[in-house]
Amino acid sequence: MAKKKSDFGTLYKGHQGQWTWIAHRVTGVAIILFLFAHVVDTAVVGWGPQAYNRVLSVYQNWGVRLLELGLVAAVLFHAINGVRIMIIDFWPGATRYNRGLLYGTVGLFIASMIPITWIMGKDILTLAGVLN
Amino acid sequence: MAATAERQSAPPGGPGNGAAYRAGRERPAGGLELWSWLFMRISGIILLFLAVGHVLIMHVFGGGVSRVDFKFVQLRWQSPFWRTWDWMMLSLALLHGVNGLRSVTMDYVTKPGWRFAVNMVFYVVTFVLFVLGTVIVFTFNPANFPQT
Numbered sequence A: 001m002a003k004k005k006s007d008f009g010t011l012y013k014g015h016q017g018q019w020t021w022i023a024h025r026v027t028g029v030a031i032i033l034f035l036f037a038h039v040v041d042t043a044v045v046g047w048g049p050q051a052y053n054r055v056l057s058v059y060q061n062w063g064v065r066l067l068e069l070g071l072v073a074a075v076l077f078h079a080i081n082g083v084r085i086m087i088i089d090f091w092p093g094a095t096r097y098n099r100g101l102l103y104g105t106v107g108l109f110i111a112s113m114i115p116i117t118w119i120m121g122k123d124i125l126t127l128a129g130v131l132n
Numbered sequence B: 001m002a003a004t005a006e007r008q009s010a011p012p013g014g015p016g017n018g019a020a021y022r023a024g025r026e027r028p029a030g031g032l033e034l035w036s037w038l039f040m041r042i043s044g045i046i047l048l049f050l051a052v053g054h055v056l057i058m059h060v061f062g063g064g065v066s067r068v069d070f071k072f073v074q075l076r077w078q079s080p081f082w083r084t085w086d087w088m089m090l091s092l093a094l095l096h097g098v099n100g101l102r103s104v105t106m107d108y109v110t111k112p113g114w115r116f117a118v119n120m121v122f123y124v125v126t127f128v129l130f131v132l133g134t135v136i137v138f139t140f141n142p143a144n145f146p147q148t
Helices: A016-047 A049-059 A062-090 A092-127 B002-006 B031-060 B070-076 B080-108 B112-139
Strands: none
Touching (some): A016 A049, A016 A092, A016 B080, A049 A062, A049 B070, A062 A092, A062 B031, A092 B031, B080 B112
């Protein structure tokens, strides 16, 4: 029997839910790894102004600020998608609105990232020397 | 059921899954795993306010991280409100995060010895950082640095 076209040579694209599942996992791991470092850098405050301000000078760099924007995006996505997970978990009837919830999650995430990227982007571009 | 033990949080709607659609990890039947599952959701709801609020206050609005320096923290931690906020966030975020890492190692680290070792590293790091953060949040004395 001839193989169906879908049996080979095509990229498995997955269900939308699988993409949010991967994104939830990746953002979660990224956030906890940042948090490990962030507890240490904040703890330096106990060693006085010179030490702490030296640590914070790391942020005077556009590349680090770009990562910071990524961190904010990761936290927001993880939070909004987490709410969707809980809606599905605690309200079984919500699976009927699964697609709407998925698009709502992504829509809300993008809608909130637009003004945030605008606000943080100005600082990034200033540090990069594009704006002054 | 054996598959559930191997892969704690199989992707929803995966092939041969057979289960109804799920968005997150399948709810465990009972015991410690059910408590861990429930803790993720309860701490998640609280962190929705603590962590998202923290990120918006410190990194987005009011000048973002540009206006954060020693003086800023010194002033901020004069208030028990922010110290409580920060300590609750520290505890919940570390526990929520390390519990998430545990789910990930359950999925990808299959050799029992390695799984134990990797989890142990995460637990030790989490414990040390929890102690460090707690000591700093509660013992930092703004009056120790008067001339700044």
